Amino acid sequence: MKVAPLEEELRTMAIGDVKVGELLSRHTSFRIGGPASVFVEPDTLDGVVRVLDWARDEHLPYFIIGQGTNILVSDRGVDAIVISTARGLRQIEINPPLMRAGSGVLLTKLCHVAERAQLSGLEFAISIPGTLGGALVMNAGAHGGAMVEVVESVLVWDAIRGVRRIQAQDVQFQYRQSRFMNNPWIALEAELRLKPCDSVNIRRTMQHNMEYRKKSQPVGEPNAGSVFKNPLPHYAGKLIENVGAKGWRVGDAQVSTLHANFIVNRGQARAVDVLTLMRRIRLFVYRDTGIILRPEVRWIGPGEGGATATWENLWYEEGVGLREL
Ligand SMILES: Cc1cc2nc3c(=O)[nH]c(=O)nc-3n(C[C@H](O)[C@H](O)[C@H](O)COP(=O)(O)OP(=O)(O)OC[C@H]3O[C@@H](n4cnc5c(N)ncnc54)[C@H](O)[C@@H]3O)c2cc1C
Structure with missing residues (x-):
């Protein structure tokens, strides 16, 4: 991607902050990830829509990022326009028992606002990091609850049909899955x-x-x-623990000794270290149980599908990259 003219065009649009080569490790909870060709933080909902329309019309690869708590970004970075929802999609409106919020609002903030408004339903989400947008896409859940139980409708930017409101049943929430994953949709706000x-x-x-x-x-x-x-009815953490993986380490990536389904960055871990560790875990669990673990963390980087490649069925081979399982 030729960055200079894109940067200039984005600056002319005056929609917010534009950075070239911004390290994505600054925007991910893993603290891992190379540079984004262009990183944009629009100030308003209108700015988010304008940059998305522009990227679509110019056939540019784009990627939306919330708080970066569920992604593993390539060490080589992302050759795409990375759009952050953190600034522009932060509005919250309460009209009991409904609550409308921008998809850049942090889930924990939303939980506290709901608590103050004496509205129940989001207690499950209090300790899930990330934005409302990320939670919608992933159908985030914990403590027996999940987003599917509280979402009434979502205002989406649809690359084909423009901005429109869709009802919750059309999002087809499933366990850590939704139609956002295989549609050109960006969540702008949710009710x-x-x-x-x-x-x-x-x-x-x-x-x-x-x-x-x-x-x-x-x-x-x-x-x-x-x-x-x-892999229901099994727990990934238990399967991983059973193969003795707690504490396994590749570079600075380590399987947590507290919870085997967490990999922690002990300092300077690279994406490739995490991928290698994940591959080892999958091989051992498969060998012992015949169960193939599917990543919940989303892969962002080169691979089949370009900047927005996901790896639901992809396997990582050192020196080869990602290939179909
Ligand atoms: C310590 C820790 C604990 C966690 N515990 C839980 C848990 O208990 N339950 C759980 O479900 N998850 C958990 N997670 C994972 C993560 O917090 C959630 O999946 C969260 O909802 C992701 O939100 P995010 O804003 O960080 O998304 P990101 O990581 O920024 O993005 C995740 C995916 O969503 C897409 N996306 C983000 N915003 C939008 C948008 N507005 N429109 C369209 N696509 C978008 C991105 O492109 C990416 O593919 C945990 C993570 C951490 C670090």
């Missing part, structure tokens, strides 16, 4: 349906959930949450 409830009860449940998390997950070290999806 959530909550239930009136006493703040004290909401706070008590949230407190309980936060304490549980502190005890069971390596919250103090850079990571991207659960690396693999649970």
Whole structure:
């Protein structure tokens, strides 16, 4: 991608901050990831839509990033326009029992706002890092709850049909999955349906959930949450623990000694270290159980499909890159 003219065009559009070669390790909870060709942080919803329209019309690869808590970005970076929702999609409106929020709002912030408004339903999400947008895409969940239970509708930018509102059933939420993953859709905002409830009860449940998390997950070290999806009815963490993988290390990437389905960055881990560790884990679990673990963390970088390649069925071979499983 020829960056200079794109940068100039984006600056002329005056939609917000534009950076060339911004290291994505600064924008991921793993603290891993090479440079983005162009990194844009639009200031408004209109700015997000304008940059998306422009990238589509110019046939430029683009990638949307929330808080970067569920992605593993290539060490070589991403040859694409990376668009952050952090600044422009931050509005919150309450009209009990409905709540409307921009997809760049942090889930934890939303939980606290709901608590103050005496609205229940988001307690499960109090300790899930990331933005509302990322949570919609992943159908994020914990403590027995998930986004599917509270979403009423989503305002999306659809590369084909423009900005439109879709109802929750059309998002087809499934376990850590949604139609966002295989459609050219970007979530702009969502309407959530909550239930009136006493703040004290909401706070008590949230407190309980936060304490549980502190005890069971390596919250103090850079990571991207659960690396693999649970191959239901099994738990990925248990399968990984059973092959003795806790503590395995490649470079500075290490399988957490607290929770085997977490890989932590002990300092200077590279994406390739994490991928190698994941590959080893998958091989051992497959050898012992016949179960193929599917990544929950999303791969961002070169591979089949260009900048937005995902690796649901991809396998990483050192020296070869990603190939179909
Ligand atoms: C310590 C830790 C604990 C975690 N615990 C949990 C947990 O309990 N349950 C759980 O489900 N997850 C968990 N996660 C994973 C992660 O927090 C969630 O998946 C979160 O919802 C991702 O949000 P994000 O904004 O960081 O998304 P990102 O990582 O920025 O993006 C994730 C994917 O969503 C896409 N995306 C982001 N925003 C949009 C948008 N507006 N429109 C369209 N696509 C978009 C991105 O392109 C990418 O493909 C955990 C992560 C960490 C680091």
